[in-house]
Amino acid sequence: MTARIETPAQALADPACRRALVELLYQLADDDLALGHRDSEWMGLAPHIEEDVAFASIAQDEVGHANAYYALLVDLGEAESADALAYGRSPGEWRCAVLLERPNGPGHYLKDPQFDWGYTIARHYLYDLFEMVRLEALMESAYLPLAQLAAKVRREERYHLLHMETWVKRLARHSSVSRARLQAGLEKAWVDLYGLFSLGPEGPAMAALGLLPGGRDRLWQTWRERAQALFAEAGLPWPGDPSPVMLDGRAGQHSADLEALLATMTEVYRLDPAARW
Amino acid sequence: MAEERxxxxxxxxxxxxxxxxxxxxxxxxxxxxxxxxxILAKENFLRRQKAWSVWVVRRDHIxxxxxxxxExxxxxxxxxxxxxxxxxxKEKWRRYKHEPLTTQTMT
Amino acid sequence: MPDDYRQYLIRLIAMHGISEIMGALPEKEWVPRAPTLHRKLAIMAKVQDELGHGQLLLRVAEDLVAPLGMNREDLLNGLFKGTIHFHNVFHMPAPTWADAGIIGWLVDGAAIITQGMLVQGSYAPYCRALERIIAEESFHIQHGESICIALAEGTKAQRQMLQEALNRWWEPLLFFFGPPPKSELTKHQDLGLMYRLRNRTNEELRQRFFHKYVPRIQALGLTIPDPNLRLDKETNTWHYTQPDWSKFKAILRNEGPMSKARLILRHSAWEQNRWVREVLSTRAAVAV
Incomplete structure (x- = not known):
């Protein structure tokens, strides 16, 4: 039985707990912000106008969730503001999985973007299912403010998952072209997939302290079971268990893609981080 | 000839x-x-209220x-x-001695 | 419906819808670069609304062209071929964050003034779309004001960024409402008046814009880049330097500063994702 932690002060009182909790919150926030940012690069370019509008809500939700997780970090004394955490850290301080920092496709959002809807849907589905499984675990977290937030975030994530599942099924079943595009996207995402389930060096403590009940094993098993069910329903072959990745984003190891992402995201902020924007 | 049901x-x-x-x-x-x-909709549901147009949609098409x-x-x-x-x-504009514009005041 | 009424409506509403879609492009350049999480969320919501307005208006236009055997694809192709124009204000570059602010504050302000007239027009499906659009514009003007006031009250560099953006956008804002009456470019205005789709001239709308915005721009300590701009109190008319209308005509030929680049961006995204629209618009072929 793990102890319930009701306030930031209680979490800060135990250094081991503080360390694990802070790492967990960075993972949650950075995952959502990295993907929300990538989603936002689709704005105005999506394949269908109604989809452009719907996808823009998903982008906002992800950024909104990141904002809420950063606020919990601010409560734990990590920074003065969520913005300082979102905009003020170097790539080595980021804890997102590498999968989420990858671009939407070749090109740049401002110049000659050749974004890949097959990869976009594949990556988003794999992550949204992971997020749903993680949120379900977090709703039982020993850290009460996080458990409460997870319950709220989960409601918006239900729509994301429904949205992505609908697309996956549609692409998988429609034609050989769309199926090939989706499968190529899944293959590409699969290369980075293992890193999603890494919880970094503090992973065992997150599970042991009940901050993320069940830890990595629960996430992986639940995720695989549900993903396999959808793959079967969509008639997609199961690509097999993912191989370990070279870069563990949870340990601060990132690709050049995160550097590029942050260079874009912080371009205006860096003009004057102390200014009010 | 049998009637079609x-x-x-x-x-x-x-x-x-x-x-x-x-x-x-x-x-x-x-x-x-x-x-x-x-024709049934009008007298069943619009006996009292004002209407300009009525729509009917088969439920199995919804x-x-x-x-x-x-949730x-x-x-x-x-x-x-x-x-x-x-x-x-609102407070900001007051400091600049202006009323904030709204879509109502602008149109 | 008289044929020239339908043709006028198609021209008006297709252009309006296409302009919302194209109008998302200058602002969306700043979505990934917005300087705070709040701004990032707000500008995403703002650009999303613009795309949503495009969706509403294109739906109305699609219903109008349907009897002619046309659909959304044809309207977009009209844009790419240059037979349907997007609004002159969206051919301009937006090189700084302050440009995103000025667009939200002043370009949207100008748009609300125009839409406030159009919503009283004679074609109800268009008016119903406009009512939804105007309801969302309340947030848009506040979003733009909020960015501009923050910059105006910020550091010297921020104020300068805002002033430079205003300098860039002043002429486009004069172009926004179109040329003054009795110009060769105004024949469509007259038809609009006849069919009760508009009840104000370009110049009346521009004057209304001056009345609403000039005092507020000046209150923020900004300088409007026109030394001749002044209010004649007796006639309640603003005097201003005429912009270079030859530039306006160039924009109508898609020869504005960003015309080609934005068309290429929209066109290439549309073509690259054609396969996705096929998935949406045709029946499944793969049996699972």
Missing amino acids: LEYHIYEVFAQESQMAPAVHQFSLLASSPDMAL HRTGPEEA MFDRLDKSYRETEGYRYL
């Missing part, structure tokens, strides 16, 4: 109060064809989310896209 369907009835009004759901009725549904999906319509705070999130601007 007409099947009754459930029609959902919507009505617009005026040309600019949204179509609002009224109730449902049983009818064997859309034209029949239209796709809807179920109660278990209802996906819940939203976290979205004040960044609501006018309430920008109330402070």
